[in-house]
Amino acid sequence: MKNNLNIVAYCSIKNHVVALNGIPLITKDHDLTFSEFSKEVYKELKMDYSKFFKMDDQCKLAILISEILFNHIKIDSKNKENIAIVLSNRSASLNTDRKYQETISNKENYYPSPAVFVYTLPNITIGEICIKHKIKGENVFFVSEAFNATLLKQYASCLFQNKKSKQILCGWIDFDDDQYQAFLYLVSEHGNRKFNQKSIKKIYNENIWMH
């Protein structure tokens, strides 16, 4: 079965560097904590979105990377509404799960918070992107031991072939024990980069491991 999907653009955030289509866009001091780093990127992007500061770190990462990608790709609101989102990671929401567990571990100091609990789901990252960009398309969150280019490619093809979506936002957004990696790419018929397992794996490796 043939399809004509191509990569429109891709973005990565890792080791205090934000890169767009493989070119560093924002580079920050390595001594910054993620909280400081994310705030600086937020400022640099001139965002005005107070909800950002209520989010857990994984959602902050998702919001920043999707903002950069959508600043770069101009899509009208009608087409944007139908974008499908296919995200993945290794740790699901464990970074926040551990924080929530601490709030219920001690019976003398028991303070479960709905504001923390709601972030104990990996697909909240998709939900936050959808709210920010008014996207109502197809959603799925996959968990895998490592970035699975094959699965993301196959599933994006399924969504396109089954006429569920013409544009699919795919990627890997992981925040675990203060280590973070984000890699996001949009595929559609209109991109100019080849879309197959090899090409995705290649740009993922270049962006996640090289800087």
Added chain:
Amino acid sequence: MKPVFITANNIISPLGFTSEDNIIQIEKDKSGIVLQDNIGALPCYASIINDELLNSAFKQIGSPESYTKLEKMMMLSLQDTIMKTDFSISDRTALVIATTKGNIDVLNTKTSNFSPDRAYISILGEKIRNFFGFDNEPIIISNACVSGILSVAVAKRLIQNNFYDNAFIVAGDIVSEFTLSGFQSFQAISEKPCKPYSKHRNGITIGEAAAAVAITNQNNSKHSIQIIGDGSHNDANHISGPSRDGEGLFLSIQSAMEEAEIAPSNIDYISAHGTATLYNDEMETIAFNRAKLENVPLNSLKGYYGHTLGASGLLESIIGLHSMKNNMLYTSLGMDELGVSMPLNVIQKKKKAEIKVCLKTASGFGGSNTAVLFKKLTLEK
């Protein structure tokens, strides 16, 4: 596109360890929900699998000490399904796993005998893969409370597009202090067993279960169920609150119906989500009315099982399949007086009816919604 069928299935729940045993209890309007006094700070209602029964069943296939409760539930469910399937595992077989929280109980190091790393869902996936010897890396879906039903759509789409010939799906979640305290912090837990769509509903009851199905592009049985359409759309509205206009659920249903090329009048039964929170049931009612499905007989099975999170969508689909085979509309347990703002045809008492097409829906945190349509085929001899 190739037709895709759903065949063998299993449910592991307090109502029984096979789908058939579960159906026997549902026919008697029997619920697995009982008052529990050892999960959270205070006694509460929940539907929980007895550890001794689980371990004694698991002994037939493995060592109960080596696996967590969730792993045992999911492995038993998959084992029964594999035994009842007419194809064998090959490199063209996908293993699809759905869970909302996985082994979340291992994070409590005071009560768990397992390493906290067992909470990585990919480790759960590897345990299941290795136990049964699957060739392929598992495809794991963790998409809040739609995980179970979304896994059916994912498997069907991958098979339709020829990436696999068949798949085994297993979905599961446990009751833990983690999830219970979280829902309590939202004030979402009902004091009494949950009452979906009732005027007297005031929240969810939690439950645990595992469910498994086989999905294939081969249709070998006389009576088979085809998966004819699906959709999974986001509300783009709120991360925890249900949408006011039911947008994502409405879009999911429309997408499934367009693919299946059917009209609202072709749907004979809806297995809805019905968590029994005020806002969820209201949201669903609005979406079903927008989709012109308000007259279609509908039930929520949460009154039997509680809300089994990532397992619920698959478990409830299986009951839906048996409803179709038996031509029975089962009671929406807990329903007395309709308590939503628009019409809805909630099944008050079980009854016989010809069911050819069933719609299964679910909605969850993160604004997620999924709808899947199943159709019963009866082949000419």
